[in-house]
Amino acid sequence: MAIAAHNIDFDAIEARERAAQKKNWPTFILALLVSMIWVVPFYYMVVSIFKTHAEYAANNPLSLPEGLSPFFDNAISAWNTAKMGAGFANSALYGFVGAGLAVFFAAMAAYGLTRISFKRQNFWFMLIFAGTIFPFQIYLIPLFFAYQKIGIINTHFGMLLFYTAVCIPFPVLVLRNYLNGLSREMDEAARMDGASEFRVFWSIILPNCIGPMTATFLLQFTWIWNDLLFSTVLGNREEVRSIMNSLQIFHGSYSTAGPNLTLTAALIASLPAIVLFLLLRRHFMEGMRVSGV
Amino acid sequence: MVKYIDRESDAQLMQRIGWHQVKAVEDRAMRRNFWKAFAFMAPALFLVCGLLLMPVVYNIYFSFTKWKKFAGLDEFAGFSNYAKLPGNPYFDEAFYNTAIWVAASVVFPLAIGFGLAVFLRAVPFGNMFKNIIFLPRILAPTAVAVIWFHVYAPHGVINSLLAMVVGRPVDIGWLYQDNTVTPAIIATFVWQSVGLVMVLVLLGLSAIPKDPLEAARIDGATNGQVFRHIVMPLLMPTLVVVTILSVLSGFTTFDLLWVMGVGYPGQRTLSLAVYMYFESFQKGSWAFGSAIAVVIGIVVFSVTWIQTLMQSRVDKMTR
Numbered sequence: 001m002a003i004a005a006h007n008i009d010f011d012a013i014e015a016r017e018r019a020a021q022k023k024n025w026p027t028f029i030l031a032l033l034v035s036m037i038w039v040v041p042f043y044y045m046v047v048s049i050f051k052t053h054a055e056y057a058a059n060n061p062l063s064l065p066e067g068l069s070p071f072f073d074n075a076i077s078a079w080n081t082a083k084m085g086a087g088f089a090n091s092a093l094y095g096f097v098g099a100g101l102a103v104f105f106a107a108m109a110a111y112g113l114t115r116i117s118f119k120r121q122n123f124w125f126m127l128i129f130a131g132t133i134f135p136f137q138i139y140l141i142p143l144f145f146a147y148q149k150i151g152i153i154n155t156h157f158g159m160l161l162f163y164t165a166v167c168i169p170f171p172v173l174v175l176r177n178y179l180n181g182l183s184r185e186m187d188e189a190a191r192m193d194g195a196s197e198f199r200v201f202w203s204i205i206l207p208n209c210i211g212p213m214t215a216t217f218l219l220q221f222t223w224i225w226n227d228l229l230f231s232t233v234l235g236n237r238e239e240v241r242s243i244m245n246s247l248q249i250f251h252g253s254y255s256t257a258g259p260n261l262t263l264t265a266a267l268i269a270s271l272p273a274i275v276l277f278l279l280l281r282r283h284f285m286e287g288m289r290v291s292g293v
Numbered sequence: 294m295v296k297y298i299d300r301e302s303d304a305q306l307m308q309r310i311g312w313h314q315v316k317a318v319e320d321r322a323m324r325r326n327f328w329k330a331f332a333f334m335a336p337a338l339f340l341v342c343g344l345l346l347m348p349v350v351y352n353i354y355f356s357f358t359k360w361k362k363f364a365g366l367d368e369f370a371g372f373s374n375y376a377k378l379p380g381n382p383y384f385d386e387a388f389y390n391t392a393i394w395v396a397a398s399v400v401f402p403l404a405i406g407f408g409l410a411v412f413l414r415a416v417p418f419g420n421m422f423k424n425i426i427f428l429p430r431i432l433a434p435t436a437v438a439v440i441w442f443h444v445y446a447p448h449g450v451i452n453s454l455l456a457m458v459v460g461r462p463v464d465i466g467w468l469y470q471d472n473t474v475t476p477a478i479i480a481t482f483v484w485q486s487v488g489l490v491m492v493l494v495l496l497g498l499s500a501i502p503k504d505p506l507e508a509a510r511i512d513g514a515t516n517g518q519v520f521r522h523i524v525m526p527l528l529m530p531t532l533v534v535v536t537i538l539s540v541l542s543g544f545t546t547f548d549l550l551w552v553m554g555v556g557y558p559g560q561r562t563l564s565l566a567v568y569m570y571f572e573s574f575q576k577g578s579w580a581f582g583s584a585i586a587v588v589i590g591i592v593v594f595s596v597t598w599i600q601t602l603m604q605s606r607v608d609k610m611t612r
Contacts, residue, residue: 024417031416034409035425037484042428044450045440061443061450105336112333118326128337131345135545135593137569137586141355141579142348165344168337197329226433228548233574244435244548251439252555259443266439270432277431 049074049264056260071264078265081257082250087243087269090235091225093156094242098163099220103213105164106171111201113172114179115187125176131169139166140233147234154237162234163227167220171213178212179205215286222273243269349590355583374584384585386562390475391544394482394564398543399536401483406490406535410498413491423495427488434485438552441481442468445553469557478553478563482546490535497531498524529607537600544593565589 040062048056050065052073079085113125143162144153152158186208187200195203231242241249247269251262277284307313331338359370378384409426413419429437444450445467455463467477501524509519547566554560554567561571565585573582 024415027412027416028418031413031419031422035422038425038428040450041440041444041484044444048443057448060453061448062453105340109334109337112330116326116330116333118323118330121330124330124334124338127346128334128341131341133594133597134345134349135541135566135586135589136547137545137566138352138583138590139345139348140570141573141583141586142351143344144574145579146348146351161340162344165340168341169345172337197333201333222431226435226548228435228551229570244433247435247439248548248552251442251552259446262439263443266436270436273433274431 045263045267048260049267051260053258053260056258070260074260074264075268078250078257078261078268081261082246082265083238083241084243084246084265084268086239087241087246088272090156090159090240091243092272094159094163094231095221095224098160098224099167099217101160101164102167102220103171103217106168106216107175107206107209107213108201109168109172110175110179111205113176115184115200115205116197125172128172129169131166132173136229140229144233154235154240156240159231159235159240159242162230163224166230167223171216171220174212174216175209178209182208211283211286214280215283218276218280218283221276225273352583352586355580356587358580360580370580374580375588377581378584378588383562383568386559387565387568390562391564391566393475394479394546395540395543397479398482398486398546399539401479402486402490402539403532403535405483406487407494409487410491410494414495414498423488423491427492429485430488432485434546434548435552437481437485438549441477441484442553442555445477468553471559474554474557474559475563478550481553482549486539486542490539493531493535494528497528501527530604533600533603533607537596537603540596541593544589544596 044061047062047065050068050071051059052070055066055070109128113121147153147158152161182205187204190200190204226244227242228244228248231245232248235241236245247262247265250257250265301309356374357370357372359368359373413422416422432440446452447464447466451467452463452465455465465473467473505523506519509523514522544564545566546564547570550563550567551560551570554563557563561568566589569582569585569589572578572585
């Protein structure tokens with residue numbers, strides 16, 4: 001599944017499918033009705049962020065808003081009360097640095113596992129890959145206490161340390177598969193010419209891995225951005241709180257905040273991931289194909 | 294076939310070609326190579342072992358102790374934490390709900406996603422619908438949970454739509470009642486995950502080569518026969534992967550249940566993952582909590598093991 005997807009001719013498939021979609025209007029109507037299930041919650045979110053608290057309470061939740069201006073008040077109020085500025089900065093730090101370091105370390109490990117021959121390669125690969133087979137719940141308690149003992153609980157460093165570690169095994173799998181399929185002629189030639197192992201890795205392997213590295217980086221970045229469990233357990237102080245944790249805490253106080261505000265906060269919190277997805281859709285689909293996540 | 298050239302034994306042959314020296318040189322090179330490779334693997338190994346594998350070992354160890362927060366460490370307690378699990382009403386309830394979760398999160402996304410994938414191939418502007426249905430996938434589970442929390446609220450979307458149908462005001466607290474809370478959250482999960490299943494099935498479908506389909510048609514196979522005997526077997530690997538992914542996410546989902554169940558009095562029983570979090574981080578029963586985590590781990594392990602078995606069987610079938 002991971003490898004087979006590379007040699008699919010997507011354009012030909014799309015052309016073939018378009019030919020199959022003749023003017024079939026009854027099915028179009030049916031599809032329209034079915035897709036309402038997905039449209040209505042989004043519609044509801046969009047109309048709600050333009051309502052004031054009083055307006056939301058007085059009208060049907062699906063009614064159109066009276067004006068567009070309350071959105072700015074909602075956004076400012078949600079941004080300030082939920083402390084989303086700090087959440088944004090923290091999550092961006094965790095996402096970019098954590099996922100970036102993880103993918104870089106994974107590329108190094110994949111290089112060692114595929115380009116240098118030594119005994120029991122498979123054992124060392126499995127040792128790294130073992131990091132994906134356990135449910136997250138099993139890490140929580142020991143990490144919480146170890147972090148407390150060392151004193152890195154509720155610190156940016158502690159959060160980065162864990163996010164980097166948890167994002168390593170999967171890219172190792174992907175990049176190892178990729179490097180196994182990549183021709184060895186170039187790096188053999190460089191080695192002949194006297195390049196050091198690190199030089200080979202840095203100037204020959206890395207530039208050739210940009211595609212799968214971007215795809216796995218995006219997957220891991222969204223994972224970190226969306227994570228709630230670990231940021232609740234390991235970083236629950238205000239200065240280190242991730243964006244999803246701020247959203248969850250803001251939502252927990254919904255009785256005071258009001259649906260129009262929490263929905264605005266939910267939209268703001270998801271925006272970066274949505275924008276990233278729309279900009280880099282191809283890479284995301286590539287990542288999805290190699291992982292099924 | 295050439296059998297033996299002369300009567301020289303293996304040992305003698307080795308001796309003659311100086312195999313021992315060759316082996317020694319090779320071993321030395323291998324050892325040198327190992328340290329070179331180790332330098333490249335070191336950051337990944339240290340991080341994975343220190344922050345993922347060590348905690349697993351410690352968690353298993355904790356689950357056999359009487360460990361209480363800050364009260365002297367580690368009195369060995371055998372299986373007593375595990376013995377307390379069955380019969381505990383919260384655990385039983387959580388286990389039962391998890392079973393429902395897993396069953397529903399496999400059956401519904403798979404059935405609906407598969408149906409939509411096949412159906413939307415023949416619909417005009419099918420791609421638009423595919424994109425709409427995929428859209429929730431790119432939202433964070435926490436954000437999805439917040440949206441649906443208000444959709445299900447007494448003054449929310451579902452109730453106002455129901456009110457339109459029955460013609461009088463409805464105020465069901467979908468997320469506050471025992472008998473509606475689990476189905477309601479499952480519906481949200483399905484809403485979010487159908488898009489991915491659909492895309493994976495579409496990828497699987499489009500990867501099927503056209504030639505065997507045409508060959509079967511020429512030989513007079515009906516659509517049903519083509520589907521059952523050619524499309525389904527070729528789609529099996531995709532379906533196995535999708536099933537396993539659903540089972541695993543069903544067992545470990547936390548964000549959706551935690552955020553949507555925030556007002557439900559029996560929140561801790563929503564699933565094993567939530568129960569584990571509640572027991573350890575809200576109640577401070579650390580040893581008991583780690584025993585629950587081990588139970589989740591064992592289940593996930595057996596599922597992964599079944600996956601490997603199924604996948605090798607599917608591989609054999611398609612080869």
